[in-house]
Amino acid sequence: MIVAHPSNSGMKLSDLAVGVPATLQRALLPDDDVAYLAALGLYRQCTLSVLRHGCACIVEVDSARVAMAGAVARRILVKPVESRGGAG
Amino acid sequence: MSTAIAAGSAPTMEPVPGDPIRYALLGHPNTGRTTLFNRLCGLRARTANYPGTTSSIRLGVCIAGNQRFSLADLPGTYSLDLEQPESRICRGFIDNGRAGRDKPDAVLLVADSCNLGRSLVFVREVLATGRPGVVALNKTDYAKRLGISIDIGKLSEELGCPVVEVSGRTGEGTDRLVKMLGSPRPGGLAPADRPEMIAWARQTADTCVHHLAGAPAGRAARGDRLTDRLDAVLTHPVAGVIVFCGVMTGLFMTIFSLASLPMDLIELVFGHVGGWVSAIIPAGAIQDLVANGLVAGVAGTLVFLPQICLLFFLISLLEDSGYLARAALVADRLLRPFGLPGHAFVPLLSAHACAIPAMMSARLIPDHRDRLATILVAPFMSCSARLPVYVLLIGFLFVGRPVAAGLAFAGCYALGAAAAVFTALLVRRTIVRGRTGAMVIELPRYQLPSLRTAVMVTIDNGLNFVRTAGTVIVAICVVLWWLGAYPNTDPPPQAVEWRAEAGIVAAADPQLALELASRADVAESREALSRSFMGRIGHFVQPVFEPLGYDWRLSIGILTSFAAREVFVSTMLVISSGADESGDTPLLDRIRSMRRDDGTPVFTTSTAAGLLVFYVLAMQCLPTLAVTRREAGGWRWAALQLVYMSGLAYVAAFATRVGVQAMGFA
Numbered sequence: 001m002i003v004a005h006p007s008n009s010g011m012k013l014s015d016l017a018v019g020v021p022a023t024l025q026r027a028l029l030p031d032d033d034v035a036y037l038a039a040l041g042l043y044r045q046c047t048l049s050v051l052r053h054g055c056a057c058i059v060e061v062d063s064a065r066v067a068m069a070g071a072v073a074r075r076i077l078v079k080p081v082e083s084r085g086g087a088g
Numbered sequence: 089m090s091t092a093i094a095a096g097s098a099p100t101m102e103p104v105p106g107d108p109i110r111y112a113l114l115g116h117p118n119t120g121r122t123t124l125f126n127r128l129c130g131l132r133a134r135t136a137n138y139p140g141t142t143s144s145i146r147l148g149v150c151i152a153g154n155q156r157f158s159l160a161d162l163p164g165t166y167s168l169d170l171e172q173p174e175s176r177i178c179r180g181f182i183d184n185g186r187a188g189r190d191k192p193d194a195v196l197l198v199a200d201s202c203n204l205g206r207s208l209v210f211v212r213e214v215l216a217t218g219r220p221g222v223v224a225l226n227k228t229d230y231a232k233r234l235g236i237s238i239d240i241g242k243l244s245e246e247l248g249c250p251v252v253e254v255s256g257r258t259g260e261g262t263d264r265l266v267k268m269l270g271s272p273r274p275g276g277l278a279p280a281d282r283p284e285m286i287a288w289a290r291q292t293a294d295t296c297v298h299h300l301a302g303a304p305a306g307r308a309a310r311g312d313r314l315t316d317r318l319d320a321v322l323t324h325p326v327a328g329v330i331v332f333c334g335v336m337t338g339l340f341m342t343i344f345s346l347a348s349l350p351m352d353l354i355e356l357v358f359g360h361v362g363g364w365v366s367a368i369i370p371a372g373a374i375q376d377l378v379a380n381g382l383v384a385g386v387a388g389t390l391v392f393l394p395q396i397c398l399l400f401f402l403i404s405l406l407e408d409s410g411y412l413a414r415a416a417l418v419a420d421r422l423l424r425p426f427g428l429p430g431h432a433f434v435p436l437l438s439a440h441a442c443a444i445p446a447m448m449s450a451r452l453i454p455d456h457r458d459r460l461a462t463i464l465v466a467p468f469m470s471c472s473a474r475l476p477v478y479v480l481l482i483g484f485l486f487v488g489r490p491v492a493a494g495l496a497f498a499g500c501y502a503l504g505a506a507a508a509v510f511t512a513l514l515v516r517r518t519i520v521r522g523r524t525g526a527m528v529i530e531l532p533r534y535q536l537p538s539l540r541t542a543v544m545v546t547i548d549n550g551l552n553f554v555r556t557a558g559t560v561i562v563a564i565c566v567v568l569w570w571l572g573a574y575p576n577t578d579p580p581p582q583a584v585e586w587r588a589e590a591g592i593v594a595a596a597d598p599q600l601a602l603e604l605a606s607r608a609d610v611a612e613s614r615e616a617l618s619r620s621f622m623g624r625i626g627h628f629v630q631p632v633f634e635p636l637g638y639d640w641r642l643s644i645g646i647l648t649s650f651a652a653r654e655v656f657v658s659t660m661l662v663i664s665s666g667a668d669e670s671g672d673t674p675l676l677d678r679i680r681s682m683r684r685d686d687g688t689p690v691f692t693t694s695t696a697a698g699l700l701v702f703y704v705l706a707m708q709c710l711p712t713l714a715v716t717r718r719e720a721g722g723w724r725w726a727a728l729q730l731v732y733m734s735g736l737a738y739v740a741a742f743a744t745r746v747g748v749q750a751m752g753f754a
Contacts, residue, residue: 032171033526039166054323055700056417063203067417
């Protein structure tokens with residue numbers, strides 16, 4: 001399982017606004033699922049952004065579109081990437 | 089398009105004459121691996137099961153001059169290290185082939201030119217196993233349109249093995265790829281952990297991939313916008329479900345309507361073949377075996393082919409277009425509460441046409457537990473073979489009440505679907521335990537589907553069905569024919585009398601003679617069936633069906649319809665002829681006038697209602713069991729399916745009969 005420092009826990013991927021880049025902090029999922037996510041490009045500290053929340057949460061990672069059920073997105077913690085201006 | 093071979097690498101493999109270099113074809117899902125395989129091997133391919141699993145591997149041969157290469161198209165996987173069936177199969181095949189057979193000498197790695205960095209992680213992972221390899225950069229036609237240029241000389245140096253640009257879709261570059269298959273080289277890359285591989289892949293992609301300035305980049309952006317717009321509809325919680333239902337209904341209706349013509353044609357042709365065989369082989373046991381056993385058995389196998397071929401053709405088009413991944417997402421929300429993944433929807437829907445192609449299409453389901461659960465419950469869906477039985481029994485139950493009859497029809501379909509999903513829930517909590525994997529799926533780009541790939545997939549699956557399940561189905565048909573046809577019995581006196589009368593009146597009244605001969609045929613068939621092994625078994629098992637209200641004739645109907653459900657109707661046609669001497673009365677009236685030995689009617693409201701429920705739920709189809717054995721990986725699954733479905737049908741039919749009687753019906 002991907003483990004991050006508690007202070008880096010971040011927000012749920014399901015709550016991340018569309019188009020906001022973020023880094024993956026932690027996936028609170030069984031090890032097999034975490035390994036699968038990593039193989040799909042969703043590994044710790046990868047940069048991703050949400051394209052759509054609908055039937056599923058669709059994210060763009062490494063130029064690929066990956067869709068996941070809402071239940072999975074709620075168990076992935078991300079941290080929005082701060083803009084150069086310091087917002088966020 | 090070009091090719092590059094790393095300088096200073098290990099020497100090429102020298103092919104042994106007559107002994108082809110064996111390649112394992114590997115790559116991520118959606119990299120066009122199977123399209124490339126079809127392009128390289130054409131029809132020189134066959135499907136083989138991977139030992140101990142329900143997954144299949146396609147084995148093919150490609151030829152370059154006097155060199156032959158054997159290719160094994162392995163399931164797409166994102167990594168060799170995952171605890172998933174596809175990953176395990178790829179690992180096992182690279183190390184040991186299929187239990188020692190077809191062990192690969194080298195690997196052919198398919199990478200996506202449009203997303204090289206992503207593919208390179210897997211390429212490095214496989215090359216680090218030490219196998220010699222060749223890397224095919226696929227989809228280069230599309231990459232060029234997007235303005236992507238790859239320095240394959242640099243990439244080949246980095247990987248330490250030949251790299252070839254190809255397009256499986258157009259065939260461009262495949263000649264060069266085939267030539268390079270004679271020169272696989274082990275990559276010079278050491279094993280590494282995933283973060284290190286990811287960093288390396290990014291750096292390598294940054295070095296080797298160049299984005300040309302100008303219009304093509306706009307094309308990529310337009311493509312993304314189109315994908316966004318389509319996804320906005322196709323994965324929408326409401327619109328997505330509506331489109332999904334429309335697409336699946338269209339798929340189902342297309343199969344149902346287009347397959348009916350070739351199916352009728354197959355039955356017609358084999359009817360003629362049976363007649364032709366009867367004409368040239370002298371009457372007797374051999375003629376009977378060939379005409380009514382073998383020919384009927386082959387017809388009983390081939391009649392499923394149109395549905396199977398159409399289903400695989402259409403599914404291939406949907407998959408290639410990129411829609412199927414979106415459909416799986418939508419369906420996942422509906423099926424997940426019952427322990428089934430979204431991928432199970434296509435098999436369950438197409439089972440309404442026929443459970444056999446439906447169970448074969450369950451190969452789409454990535455997880456083997458999900459696949460097994462789907463195979464076990466698919467026959468609950470009301471297939472087209474049940475329709476004649478529904479028509480007969482609902483016609484009996486609701487005479488002159490079309491609305492009630494329509495509701496009863498819908499009820500039959502609903503009962504089958506409900507039994508399927510609740511059985512799936514039960515199965516996933518008992519015998520096929522295990523967590524249903526998280527629904528995470530890569531959404532491929534939308535594209536025009538490849539007709540060539542669809543045709544190849546169709547041919548491969550059709551031939552595979554005939555070779556494997558078909559042989560078992562023919563054997564089953566022959567056995568059932570033998571049980572119903574033997575031992576030979578003398579015709580009943582009345583049939584002899586009618587036949588004699590027909591001979592006397594033939595010249596004066598040919599019409600009457602034909603009618604008498606027809607009556608004699610029916611009477612002989614009834615007598616032969618009653619005294620056959622099947623008839624004797626019917627008498628023997630009748631006490632088992634007594635609580636359901638079935639006499640020995642209905643018991644025979646249940647037994648004979650194991651060959652196929654619709655046989656129940658023709659069996660009733662033969663058996664009920666005794667209730668009406670003329671043989672001209674409609675079947676419904678005839679079964680209404682059927683009497684038991686004690687004079688009470690055979691078909692009462694409660695018996696017919698129970699029988700209807702029995703046919704909705706029972707596994708009355710031995711060919712389906714043969715396919716279950718093949719697809720689920722053993723007879724034990726087929727036996728379990730038979731026992732469970734029959735048991736459930738029996739209990740439900742009994743409860744229905746008792747319930748209907750409690751409501752005051754006979």
